[in-house]
Amino acid sequence: MISTIAFDADDTLWSNNKHFNTTEDTFKSLLEEYSTSSDLSAHLLKVEKKNIAYHGFGVKSFTLSMIETAIEVTQGRVPTRIISQILDLGRELQRYPLVLYPGVRNLIEKLSTDYTLIMITMGDLFDQERKIAQSGLGNLFDQIEIVSKKTPENYRSIFDRHEIDCSSCVMVGNSIRSDILPSMKVGCWGVLVSNEPNWEYENEARKPIDSNRYFEISELIQLQNVLSKINSA
Numbered sequence: 392m393i394s395t396i397a398f399d400a401d402d403t404l405w406s407n408n409k410h411f412n413t414t415e416d417t418f419k420s421l422l423e424e425y426s427t428s429s430d431l432s433a434h435l436l437k438v439e440k441k442n443i444a445y446h447g448f449g450v451k452s453f454t455l456s457m458i459e460t461a462i463e464v465t466q467g468r469v470p471t472r473i474i475s476q477i478l479d480l481g482r483e484l485q486r487y488p489l490v491l492y493p494g495v496r497n498l499i500e501k502l503s504t505d506y507t508l509i510m511i512t513m514g515d516l517f518d519q520e521r522k523i524a525q526s527g528l529g530n531l532f533d534q535i536e537i538v539s540k541k542t543p544e545n546y547r548s549i550f551d552r553h554e555i556d557c558s559s560c561v562m563v564g565n566s567i568r569s570d571i572l573p574s575m576k577v578g579c580w581g582v583l584v585s586n587e588p589n590w591e592y593e594n595e596a597r598k599p600i601d602s603n604r605y606f607e608i609s610e611l612i613q614l615q616n617v618l619s620k621i622n623s624a
Contacts, residue, residue, distance in 0.1 A: 399564030400512035428464040449514035454481030489525040494612040509534040541569040543576040568596040
């Protein structure tokens with residue numbers, strides 16, 4: 392029987408990645424007349440992946456990666472006014488209004504009466520705290536954890552600290568790489584919510600389709616059906 396449900400936040404409870412995509416489109420338009428790269432998106436992704444080890448995930452890392460990419464693809468010729476505009480893009484990313492997916496609040500309220508709920512979100516501490524506050528969901532969760540990276544070790548540490556039995560815990564998220572695989576590795580059930588196009592980096596992992604502890608849904612409101620299947624097995 393399931394007793395605990397752990398939720399990712401960005402692109403699971405509310406929309407987030409689409410704002411990064413919009414920002415990337417604007418970034419590419421700023422560099423059109425200066426860049427020598429045939430594929431700015433590929434170059435930016437390469438820089439982002441390199442910088443994860445130094446700056447982690449989130450708006451700050453993305454902004455620094457855009458600046459570094461601009462310098463590289465223009466051989467240092469990028470005007471300072473373009474750098475200034477890129478910095479503005481990063482600030483604007485932190486001002487987008489937070490929008491919950493349809494039915495999310497009602498679902499979380501219902502689940503909170505029967506399960507221990509924990510939110511496990513990844514990224515900049517300041518930005519994640521801002522989004523959690525804006526969501527209005529914080530008081531519905533028993534625990535909230537903000538981590539710099541989602542690894543099996545980090546999941547194990549969180550679950551041990553809160554005395555959570557992984558075999559009775561479901562991890563719900565939109566990323567195979569960050570939410571599903573590392574949590575299943577420590578014994579959790581995994582539920583992938585594939586409701587929106589994901590960041591390409593997060594898609595670079597194979598789905599554990601051969602596991603009977605893995606489920607996939609197209610929107611979060613379908614989670615109750617999965618829970619019923621698990622609890623009745």
